[in-house]
Amino acid sequence: SxxxxxxxxxxxxxxxxxxxxxxxxxxxxxxxxxxxxLDYRPHLDALAQQQETVRTALTGYGYEVCKAEATFFVYARSPIPDDFKFAELLASRGVLVVPSTLFHETGYFRISLTARPASVAEGLPAFARVLDAL
Structure with a gap:
């Protein structure tokens, strides 16, 4: 002041x-x-592969996944309108996602790919179990 x-x-x-x-x-x-x-180009092959693995799994389970190129996360539509509730359902199964309401629009969620690939892969079946429980 x-x-x-x-x-x-x-x-x-x-x-x-x-x-x-x-x-x-x-x-x-x-x-x-x-x-x-200025001329540095990071090696994104491993990240792109992990993103593709997650995208393929989620799409196979029935999720609508947004297209992206080697980002550190996967962005997908929540199967229920309340993305916070969906995040809670996954959390109860040991998987953490970020509801899109924290960023801008509602009805989506974000999965971080910064964990070990084995940890990310281990959590993928929970997405199918949540859909089955809805």
Whole structure:
């Protein structure tokens, strides 16, 4: 607040923090790193394969899965309108997903692919069991 007695001191501390952390403007180190990374192309084959495995399984179970290219998650339509309720049903079977309501639209869910591939594969049958229970 402009009326705060320590206004200048707090402002300087905040400005310094922003500069050091690079949230609003890249630091010198960030700018140098970006120049070296311009031609870098990550190896996405393993991620694309895991995404395809999950997409194929979910589609086979009857889910509508959104198309994506080597993202760290799979996005699919919830079989029930309440995506939070659907996430709870999966959680009760040991599988965690993120309801799309937390991002924007309702009625979808997101599966993270950042876990070990074996862990992701182990959780896939729960999606079929939830559909069977509906």
């Amino acid at each position: 402009p009326r705060m007695p320590e206004n200048d001191e707090v402002r300087r501390a905040l400005e310094r923090g922003v500069r050091l952390m690079g949230f609003c403007a890249p630091t010198d180190l960030m700018q140098r790193a970006v120049c070296r990374l």
